[in-house]
Amino acid sequence: MAERILAEGNEAVGWGALGAGCHCFFGYPITPQNEVIEFLSRELPKRGGVFVQSQCENATINMLFGAAATGVRAMTSTSSPGWGLMMEGMSNLAAARLPCVVVLVQRVGPGVQRLTHSQQDYNSATKGGGGGGYRNIVLAPASVQEIHDLMQLAFHLADKYRNPVVVLSDGLMGHVVEPLELKTTDFGPLPEKDWAVARYGQHEDGKHRAIGASYNPLKGESFVSYLIDMRETYQAIEATEIRYEEYKTDDAELVLVAYGYCARVSEEAVDAARAEGLKAGLLRPITLWPFPNQAVRDKAAQGRKFLVVEDSMGLMVDDVRNAIKGEAEVHLVDATFRHLASEDGMIMPARVLEEIRRLL
Amino acid sequence: MSEEAKGLVRERVAGRPEVFVREWFADYLWDLFCPGCQSPVAGRIIAEVLEELGIGDKAIMVGCVGCSGIMIGGFDLDKVSPAHGRGPDVATAIKRIYPDTIVFTVQGDGDCIAIGAGPFVGALTRGEKITIIMLNNNNFGTTGGQLGPTTLVGQVTTTSPEGRKPSEEGYPVHAAEMAATFKGVAYSARGALHTPADYRRTKGYIRTAFQRQLEGVGLSFVEVLTACPTNWHLTPVQSLAWIRDNVIPEFPLGEFRNVTYIE
Numbered sequence A: 001m002a003e004r005i006l007a008e009g010n011e012a013v014g015w016g017a018l019g020a021g022c023h024c025f026f027g028y029p030i031t032p033q034n035e036v037i038e039f040l041s042r043e044l045p046k047r048g049g050v051f052v053q054s055q056c057e058n059a060t061i062n063m064l065f066g067a068a069a070t071g072v073r074a075m076t077s078t079s080s081p082g083w084g085l086m087m088e089g090m091s092n093l094a095a096a097r098l099p100c101v102v103v104l105v106q107r108v109g110p111g112v113q114r115l116t117h118s119q120q121d122y123n124s125a126t127k128g129g130g131g132g133g134y135r136n137i138v139l140a141p142a143s144v145q146e147i148h149d150l151m152q153l154a155f156h157l158a159d160k161y162r163n164p165v166v167v168l169s170d171g172l173m174g175h176v177v178e179p180l181e182l183k184t185t186d187f188g189p190l191p192e193k194d195w196a197v198a199r200y201g202q203h204e205d206g207k208h209r210a211i212g213a214s215y216n217p218l219k220g221e222s223f224v225s226y227l228i229d230m231r232e233t234y235q236a237i238e239a240t241e242i243r244y245e246e247y248k249t250d251d252a253e254l255v256l257v258a259y260g261y262c263a264r265v266s267e268e269a270v271d272a273a274r275a276e277g278l279k280a281g282l283l284r285p286i287t288l289w290p291f292p293n294q295a296v297r298d299k300a301a302q303g304r305k306f307l308v309v310e311d312s313m314g315l316m317v318d319d320v321r322n323a324i325k326g327e328a329e330v331h332l333v334d335a336t337f338r339h340l341a342s343e344d345g346m347i348m349p350a351r352v353l354e355e356i357r358r359l360l
Numbered sequence B: 001m002s003e004e005a006k007g008l009v010r011e012r013v014a015g016r017p018e019v020f021v022r023e024w025f026a027d028y029l030w031d032l033f034c035p036g037c038q039s040p041v042a043g044r045i046i047a048e049v050l051e052e053l054g055i056g057d058k059a060i061m062v063g064c065v066g067c068s069g070i071m072i073g074g075f076d077l078d079k080v081s082p083a084h085g086r087g088p089d090v091a092t093a094i095k096r097i098y099p100d101t102i103v104f105t106v107q108g109d110g111d112c113i114a115i116g117a118g119p120f121v122g123a124l125t126r127g128e129k130i131t132i133i134m135l136n137n138n139n140f141g142t143t144g145g146q147l148g149p150t151t152l153v154g155q156v157t158t159t160s161p162e163g164r165k166p167s168e169e170g171y172p173v174h175a176a177e178m179a180a181t182f183k184g185v186a187y188s189a190r191g192a193l194h195t196p197a198d199y200r201r202t203k204g205y206i207r208t209a210f211q212r213q214l215e216g217v218g219l220s221f222v223e224v225l226t227a228c229p230t231n232w233h234l235t236p237v238q239s240l241a242w243i244r245d246n247v248i249p250e251f252p253l254g255e256f257r258n259v260t261y262i263e
């Protein structure tokens, strides 16, 4: 029987990583993700893994580059200011096609506001914030259990596509305490990592391995052939890996679109609206890239209205509008709808319900 | 002389270490550097040492961005090219994962102690059991000869057109002396390549550095003074005299720390 415990979101990151057989963690303290680094500093070495506290986030992301180059499962975690420091490294990881997992526990910005939750890093996570226009696979959990489960999926997808995966959490998801069932999910077979640098250069073909953040003419690649390869990978991800969940959307006249903590808030608001006879539903993207464009588009074609609920100045809303292409009304509940003017404020179900009433 | 003997002589004069230059790079390598550049010379002695110690098969090389990193293409080893300045971070991870391999970085002076000062000090602080080899040509060679942390006082570069002024740009950084102050460092030395005797001594430093890593003592660091005739606006021969007369007085040669045991 699977073990059930009580855990907070940040610990679930660690449990999920252990379940996925993560061998290395590199970290630098930053609120609100400190529990991740503390958990793994305690648990990884016991299991023969590698834990290094580095001198800054720029270092952690480059340590991750070195670890991923060896093909072992490796990760880092950070919050928004550290995420900014990682951008060059993220671009290089994507360019070198190195599988790895980065957990981003978002906090309020821009700049350095305070230490609490937000959803303001959507663009830099989903659109490739560093140089070069690359893509990260981005997973957005909305419960402690889902953080744990998506961590395991993250390592699988990273290996499957040789692409960095970002698990996008936030200060609230990181600290909410919920029951957690510890289990290991088998997602099926993966390709051999015969590209990785190895101990004693042990390669069957007798040739060395070279990892770098650019195309490799020695492998017969040109810049353009490399871009085409990369695009094919991105297209395969878009064709295969889109994940989302629908809640009471069948007859919904207003479809809420929200991820992470805002999806939990929206679900409550949908229930409250239904109790009043208002036909609201929720579409919750689980992959933010690739984004569930088609699911959104289909609902627009059926004449539904949309309400995006996100704790930012409005970032994901652009992807919703892009999917809809002007075919439906799109409204937004954003960070300015927080119930307190201070950084401790949240978007509350009651405020979302008010908007639902206004729109239906 | 017999054909065989001639072959031997040719091999001794023009041969290359096994771990160095086996591929396309063999023909191409020399076109990538300016005449008189000493970066590939440093690369050659690193390769010779790896071969003489018999550790070519268990070495993993971490390069850099810069003229000092071009040589990586010539090494027939598993290797990783990191972002500018991040070699010690990348090497840290690899060494922690494979503790019984030999992991080394080759970095320029700008790479190692300008943009890469953080990774360098981080690795020194933790006493990572890696080897860092820094080629000090007193400037940013690749990007056109700009001021670097090691540029000499008064030296003209493309971003210090009136010469380095201490009041504004400070004084040259002494990486080997600095590294020697860290308790986790097993070995720190500075060598040059401007005379055959110095070439041999520097090779000895690099050998000791790798030996300390083999023994698992601590971090080992070797700074190598290299000529950059192009950006110094000197001929290759003048560059050697410049090293003797101007660079070495600022950057003294020798070993600054050499311990076989760290608590």
Ligand SMILES: Cc1ncc(C[n+]2csc(CCOP(=O)(O)OP(=O)(O)O)c2C)c(N)n1
Pocket: A088, B065, B066, B067, B068, B069, B084, B107, B108, B109, B110, B111, B112, B135, B137, B139, B140, B141, B142, B143, B148
């Ligand atoms: C993040 C980043 N900033 C700047 C550069 C541009 N750049 C490439 S090499 C270099 C300087 C290299 O100088 P040094 O490390 O001394 O190497 P050398 O060419 O002298 O051997 C710079 C600034 C870069 N590649 N990446």
Ligand code: SF4
Pocket: B032, B033, B034, B036, B037, B038, B039, B067, B068, B137, B141, B142, B227, B228, B229, B230, B231
């Ligand atoms: S610019 Fe200087 S360091 Fe670069 S190849 Fe030319 S001589 Fe060597």
Ligand SMILES: [Mg+2]
Pocket: B108, B109, B110, B135, B136, B137, B138, B139, B140, B141, B148
């Ligand atoms: Mg230089």
